[in-house]
Amino acid sequence: MLQPSGKRAKRRAALKESIRLGPxxxxxxxxxxxxxxxxxxxxxxxxxxxxxxxxxxxxxxxxxxxRPSFKASELRPFITAATAYVGLRAANDKFIAAAIADMGRVLEDAGPVEIATRLKGMSATKRAKIGLARLRVEGVPPQRIVSIVLAVAALIKADAKAPRAKEFRTVQICKAVHRLASGTHRVWVMEDHQGRKRQIEMHAFPKSTGRVLREMGRMLEEPCDWVIEKHVAGVLAHRQRYGRPRAAS
Structure with a gap:
């Protein structure tokens, strides 16, 4: 049987690669x-x-x-503006009041907390709920979470270079809120054979990537859909009117 020439072999290999890659x-x-x-x-x-x-x-x-995630320094002035804006309207605006109430129910329905070292093998939804439960245990107020969600949406609208895809906003919301109560932290005091006491610390953080970010971000974002639609422009106006101008870099 005749073997294909070198050129034919290369063309055949290229054709196979083209077929493998498809359209x-x-x-x-x-x-x-x-x-x-x-x-x-x-x-x-x-x-x-x-x-x-x-x-x-x-x-x-x-x-x-x-696009990398927003730095805390980028987000801070928008959180300040959103916190003040939400605080002024929480009692009278029906959209903000409903979002705060819904966020409280989301935290209450999240279930029990699990330490970060035991999350391996759990589904993304389960791990996202544990992240929400950690916020509840740490005593993070629902109103503060709503303010952060609104701040992230306002920063994306103000930043001309930020992606407009919903996925980016969802992930950034999760990252910003998750900083409030991230990981498991334990401290022990142990005594050695000479009676000397030593402090031992454990700091374990869940991996911040993948579907968990999307699931937790979605759970935080959904109660605030109407607030984002109705009040992002108000937060930007509030920041422009009362916020201090950022220093030139």
Whole structure:
């Protein structure tokens, strides 16, 4: 049996690769400008047809292929404005009052708390509820959570470079709220054979990536849908009127 020539073998290999990639054969390189890496599908590392592993993992952590999460310094002035805005209207505005009440019920219905080292193997929904329960145990007021949700939505609207995809907002809401009560912290005092006391600390944090961020963010975002729609512009106006201008970088 005759063996195919070198050129024929290369064409055959290229045809097989084209068939493997399917209609997305042209997307052999990551779609993010300047990246240049192979897509996960082209590199046979996964099924992502347009992005490399690095940017797929970036999206899992931040909700965007390219935009990192907001820094606390970026979010702080918007939280200040939203907290003041919500505090002024919590008793009289029906949308804000309903969001606070619904958020309280979400925290109460979250169930028991579990320590961070025992979360492995649980579903994303279960782990998200444990995150909400941790907020309840730490005594985080529902009104504060509503203010943070509103602040994240306002920052995205004000930032011309922020992604407008709902996924990004959902993940950023989860990250901002989760900072209020993240992980499990334990302190023990032990005594050695000489009677000397030592303090031992344990700080365990759940992995901040994947479906858990989306599930917890969705649970925090849904009670505030009407507040986001009706009051983001008001928060921005409040910040512009009463907030201090940010220092030029």
């Amino acid at each position: 997305l054969a042209a997307s052999a390189k990551c779609a993010i400008p300047g990246c240049g890496r192979q897509t996960m599908k082209a590199a046979r590392e996964g099924l992502a047809p347009f992005h490399c592993r690095r940017h797929v993992e970036h999206r899992q952590r931040h909700g965007s292929y390219w």
